[in-house]
Amino acid sequence: MNQKEKEQYILDNYKKDENTMILVFSQWCVNNDLDPRELYKxxxxDQGKNQQLGEAFELTIPKNESDEIPVQTVLDxxxxFENDHLAFVVAEEYEKKLKE
Incomplete structure (x- = not known):
């Protein structure tokens, strides 16, 4: 494997992992009756529409068909992936749910 192939392999794996992160976030939102696009916003x-988030949302399943995703997993x-602002919003929403 040459240098260019190694770089492409690393980039492809990062994108795959990033998509998994987005899907975990989206499914957690669905499981908790939250709109992932709204939390992202x-x-x-200042960011526009996130195409990856929209694609991941399409892959989510109804919450009654999903396993529970612990909030700590989502935050981690x-x-x-250095989405600290989004992690903060998730933590806030989770705290609100606990108070309901």
């Missing part, structure tokens, strides 16, 4: 109000995955 709260975290990043988001922070791993």
């Amino acid at each position: 709260q975290a990043y109000p 995955v988001l922070q791993l």
Whole structure:
């Protein structure tokens, strides 16, 4: 494998992992009756529509068919990809749910 192939392999794996992170976030939102696009907008109000988020949302399943996703898992995955603002919004929403 030459250098260019290695770089492409690393990039492809990063994108795959990033898509998994987005899907975990989206499914957690669905499981908690939240709109992932709205939470994303709260975290990043200056960014436009996120195409990857829309694609991941299309892959989510109804919450009654999904396993529970612990909030800590979502927070860890988001922070791993340096989505600290989004992790903060998720934590806030989770705290609101606990108070209901």
